[in-house]
Amino acid sequence: MCRNIVPLNNLEPAATEEECHDAALQFVRKISGSTAPSRANREVFDRAVDDIAEVVRRLLDELVTSAPPKNRDDEAAKRRARSAERYEAIRVYQQEKRAARAGV
Numbered sequence: 226m227c228r229n230i231v232p233l234n235n236l237e238p239a240a241t242e243e244e245c246h247d248a249a250l251q252f253v254r255k256i257s258g259s260t261a262p263s264r265a266n267r268e269v270f271d272r273a274v275d276d277i278a279e280v281v282r283r284l285l286d287e288l289v290t291s292a293p294p295k296n297r298d299d300e301a302a303k304r305r306a307r308s309a310e311r312y313e314a315i316r317v318y319q320q321e322k323r324a325a326r327a328g329v
Contacts, residue, residue, distance in 0.1 A: 237294035249277035
């Protein structure tokens, strides 16, 4: 859904309140279609972020798993590698598209 929202479950150390808030903010931005709500919608927007952050925290606190905790640095490296692959694929596609147009 949104590449800026990263998995927060089963990390060592555990997800922070700030990470829960940031994930909630990204979710509300995506759902509302607005990165910066108008003054008329600011209170509703902020309340939604706070409510969702609270639910995210409760979810993470109550989830159980038998898997060992994930290393934050390893997970971040995996995300960077996937992003690099994605952007390289886009770059190659655009280059091929320009070459096809130039050859026409």
